[in-house]
Amino acid sequence: MRPAAVPDVFAGFLDPDRDEARDLLSRELSKSDYHRPESFVRKAVGWLLERIDGLIEILPGSSGLSTLLLGAVLALVLVAVGFAVRGTRRGSRLREPGARPVLDEPGMSAQDYRDRAAAAVRAGDWDAVLLDSYRAIAAGAEERTLLDELPGTTAHEVAVGLRGPFPQHADQIGQAADLFDAVCYGDQHTDQQEAERVRELDRVLARTRPARALVG
Template sequence: MTSRAAGASLPGLTGTPLDPDQEEARRLLQEELDSGDYRVEESWLVRLWRWFTDLLPDPASFGPLPGWSTWAILGVVGAAVVAGVLFVTRDRWRAARLSPTGPAGAVLDGMRRSAADYRSAAREAMDAGRLDDAVLEAYRAIAAGAIERTLLEDRPGRTAHEVALELGPTFVDSADALRRAGDVFDAVRYGDHRASTDQARAVLELEARLAQARPELGADRHPGLVVPS
């Protein structure tokens, strides 16, 4: 019985005796743990925290510190981590804010008016501080003006996204601005978004710029096209 035990081996450790000394047992245990079977994958948050704390100086190098300093340091570190997370996710939150809560509908809904009427209503709303109305009326002026100039077909039910998509090739330099203005229109008209002063001003300025801009498509592709001189 004794000789068999002395000659036996640990599972997975061929030729290793069952009765190693303390130092040998510690070494064998460490090798087993390092083999990979017992490793736990840390979450990205834990790795981020470890990376950040490694950048901090050793508190012991500052000598004795008052008790409240620990909480102050933790507060600063926590604020830095929160700021980092907000910075990384800012684009996703912005897109969510500008996403309409329901399906987007037509830009020129209800009783149709001329581009000049929509433009005048947008300016009056802007002056009165009704920013949502200013955005809606200004974007409707863009759509109505494009129809009057035969840059767009007079098709009922055209959405803000479709207006931006169809006018983008005609006004290449303003294609991105058209897309952004269309997003704001949908978010205000069909979502819960409230327009800011900068957003309302941007749509009004875009409308004024497009009204005077020369289309980049030839008149032969748009019969009856009215090109400003």
């Protein structure tokens, strides 16, 4: 059985001559998956088509060696473009509501977020208090090396990552992640009680010894 991940172009790729190979490649790369709005993928596809078209022109007829070389080039091109498309799709998902990074301000420490949350308390801006308190949780976990590769990490990925270090607080962290997404991306508002709950959770986690540090 042919793996599902293999492009359809290989189903009919047996022994093409130069014209057939050009047509096969053009049909495959004309599919919508290879022509997303991302400019990088569009440019890469255009560049690859030009290079392959030039290679096809200089190949001598449809000899066995030419066919083998052309098949290898086609495979490499399609694999490379497939990786590029998946990469840009993953990047776009991070920009969709509910799937954006928690921390998008380089250089901000956990204490910076706590200070900003404190200022928001004085101003009565409970949305900002909740958001910055959860950001303080994420930044604090990064500073304590409890989370890896935090840039690009979503609120729920932070919550999942902290289940191990703080199993007794896993439910509270998950609820805080839900509130973060609802306020930050769902156009909802919070109140003083919820905001203070997340702020207190940050305080509790900051003074709690991670579970994995107790092992050994």
